[in-house]
Amino acid sequence: MAAVTPILPGETAPAGPADGPGPPAGRSRRVRPWRVVVLGAAAVYFLVPMGASFWFTVHNEEQGFSLSTYAEILTAEGFAASMLLSLALAAATIAVVLVLTLPALLAVRLGAPRLRPVLEVVCTLPLVVPPITFVTGISTVLRWGPDYLAATPFWATLIAIQDETFPVVLVLAYVVLALPFAYRSLDAGLRAIDVRTLVEAARNLGASWPHVVLRVIVPNLRSALASASFLTLALVLGEYTVAALLGYQTFPVWIVTVSGSNGRLSVAVSILSLLLTWLLLLALSGAGAKRKKDPS
Amino acid sequence: MVSLTGEPAGTAGARGGGRTRSAGWPAAVPLLAFTALAFGIPAVALLLGAFTVRDPRTRAPAFSTANLTESLQGNYLETLVSSVQLSAVVALLGAVAGTFLAQAVVTSRFRALRESVLTASGVLANFGGVPLAFTWVATLGNSGVVTRALGLDGYGWSLYTFWGLALVYMYFSIPLMVLVMVPAMDGLKPQWREAAGNSGATAWQYWRHVGVPVLAPSLLGGTVLLFGGAFAAYATARAMVGSTVPLVTLQIADALTGDVLVGHENIALALSLDMIVVAGLVMAVYLPLQRRSSRWLR
Numbered sequence: 001m002a003a004v005t006p007i008l009p010g011e012t013a014p015a016g017p018a019d020g021p022g023p024p025a026g027r028s029r030r031v032r033p034w035r036v037v038v039l040g041a042a043a044v045y046f047l048v049p050m051g052a053s054f055w056f057t058v059h060n061e062e063q064g065f066s067l068s069t070y071a072e073i074l075t076a077e078g079f080a081a082s083m084l085l086s087l088a089l090a091a092a093t094i095a096v097v098l099v100l101t102l103p104a105l106l107a108v109r110l111g112a113p114r115l116r117p118v119l120e121v122v123c124t125l126p127l128v129v130p131p132i133t134f135v136t137g138i139s140t141v142l143r144w145g146p147d148y149l150a151a152t153p154f155w156a157t158l159i160a161i162q163d164e165t166f167p168v169v170l171v172l173a174y175v176v177l178a179l180p181f182a183y184r185s186l187d188a189g190l191r192a193i194d195v196r197t198l199v200e201a202a203r204n205l206g207a208s209w210p211h212v213v214l215r216v217i218v219p220n221l222r223s224a225l226a227s228a229s230f231l232t233l234a235l236v237l238g239e240y241t242v243a244a245l246l247g248y249q250t251f252p253v254w255i256v257t258v259s260g261s262n263g264r265l266s267v268a269v270s271i272l273s274l275l276l277t278w279l280l281l282l283a284l285s286g287a288g289a290k291r292k293k294d295p296s
Numbered sequence: 297m298v299s300l301t302g303e304p305a306g307t308a309g310a311r312g313g314g315r316t317r318s319a320g321w322p323a324a325v326p327l328l329a330f331t332a333l334a335f336g337i338p339a340v341a342l343l344l345g346a347f348t349v350r351d352p353r354t355r356a357p358a359f360s361t362a363n364l365t366e367s368l369q370g371n372y373l374e375t376l377v378s379s380v381q382l383s384a385v386v387a388l389l390g391a392v393a394g395t396f397l398a399q400a401v402v403t404s405r406f407r408a409l410r411e412s413v414l415t416a417s418g419v420l421a422n423f424g425g426v427p428l429a430f431t432w433v434a435t436l437g438n439s440g441v442v443t444r445a446l447g448l449d450g451y452g453w454s455l456y457t458f459w460g461l462a463l464v465y466m467y468f469s470i471p472l473m474v475l476v477m478v479p480a481m482d483g484l485k486p487q488w489r490e491a492a493g494n495s496g497a498t499a500w501q502y503w504r505h506v507g508v509p510v511l512a513p514s515l516l517g518g519t520v521l522l523f524g525g526a527f528a529a530y531a532t533a534r535a536m537v538g539s540t541v542p543l544v545t546l547q548i549a550d551a552l553t554g555d556v557l558v559g560h561e562n563i564a565l566a567l568s569l570d571m572i573v574v575a576g577l578v579m580a581v582y583l584p585l586q587r588r589s590s591r592w593l594r
Binding site for chain 2: 269273
């Protein structure tokens with residue numbers, strides 16, 4: 001994910017891979033047939049499902065061409081509720097993950113470099129552990145409730161974090177899953193600025209620590225913070241495993257539920273969510289490009 | 297960093313002498329405490345649970361390796377093996393296809409092609425889960441557009457099989473491989489090729505003795521990454537095939553939602569532990585390789 005190459009706005013045709021790779025390669029002075037074959041096969045493999053699934057949503061044997069499926073989405077039962085839940089979870093996750101990682105990373109850079117390996121391991125582990133095993137662990141803990149904790153104050157806490165309207169337990173899980181991405185984005189951002197000089201200058205001028213972080217560090221890290229937030233947003237909006245197995249109706253869980261009764265609708269929503277990911281990641285690489293242009 | 301060690305005396309001193317070395321500790325505590333809570337407790341619960349068997353009648357817990365033994369037998373072993381096979385197929389085919397695509401892009405003279413393939417790869421490598429499944433169902437599923445247009449069902453085609461799943465998983469694996477390989481291939485200096493050519497090496501010899509050895513860590517690392525991604529995938533398989541293809545992730549989910557015999561509840565935990573061991577081995581291969589490949593890419 002961190003490998004998404006920043007694109008400078010002027011350089012890229014916005015059409016994505018759609019601009020046919022075949023003809024230009026053919027015109028090249030040294031024609032390499034294998035390259036035409038590879039690029040052609042890739043274009044077919046990657047573009048056909050997109051085109052076919054779009055056709056699936058707009059073409060109907062009785063009515064012919066119609067965009068009514070897309071109009072249905074907004075009024076579909078459960079769409080608004082599940083989308084709002086996912087967005088609320090995403091907002092909470094982004095806030096928590098940034099509040100946790102930024103101070104820790106600053107600490108590692110400024111005062112406690114020996115903590116770096118610890119932090120690196122902690123922020124890589126969620127990548128090693130498959131989400132399904134993580135949710136197995138979580139549900140085991142939640143089932144401890146009736147067995148061991150019924151008489152203790154923890155019992156009330158366990159009930160509270162499983163509240164249907166806003167399941168805090170999902171925020172806890174998503175923060176863990178988002179840690180690797182937030183860590184890498186922020187670490188790359190901090191590497192690009194001279195944190196120590198900024199902090200020392202601000203401290204020598206009498207700024208308090210909260211002031212240093214909020215008025216000096218954060219503005220300098222805008223693009224890194226934005227990319228961490230975008231990646232987290234994309235992760236939470238697309239996460240199915242944890243929510244489904246803990247029994248919450250988030251947006252991806254809703255898509256699966258609705259597919260049972262209305263296949264066309266679920267495909268339409270899938271296409272839209274692909275478009276959303278495109279937009280998020282394009283915005284992300286746009287932010288990266290801006291950072292590159294800043295004179296540093 | 298080293299050159300700066302003299303400087304902080306000013307700031308650190310202003311903050312109060314004795315705390316210089318450990319000044320940063322408190323700021324990292326929330327993160328570490330949070331991980332211990334939200335990640336550590338479930339991990340410990342999983343580990344303990346995997347080694348616990350409850351008596352069916354008294355529900356008294358007892359230490360036992362019965363869960364683990366059972367998870368490596370019969371039906372459960374079959375799902376684990378099937379998952380490993382699927383991941384291996386996806387990793388190998390995805391790695392080969394991704395490498396060729398990366399090479400086609402890297403050697404291209406068209407910047408726009410390169411940039412758009414890289415951007416698309418960045419998006420598609422993250423395009424997993426439920427939407428991916430439905431996109432393919434609409435394309436090659438039983439009533440999919442392509443299936444009907446070509447009459448594929450007449451040839452016995454079904455997307456809801458091992459190979460159908462492999463085809464779908466490739467959709468995010470190939471782009472991931474491209475993202476891994478393009479920087480590595482950019483690191484292959486044209487001078488090396490020229491030097492080899494001037495010394496009389498054929499294209500085959502160049503790749504055999506220069507190109508592939510330099511790319512080897514990235515190739516292996518990428519393959520391992522694809523394996524891990526396919527191995528951990530759950531949402532796509534669930535939304536697409538339900539349970540027709542035996543996969544360990546699907547099996548864990550079934551066991552977790554109560555589809556097991558009384559007294560065998562913890563089989564999901566044992567299977568999860570098996571998965572973590574496999575994923576851990578995979579990462580143990582990947583991390584050193586990544587460090588090695590980054591040496592060539594400076």
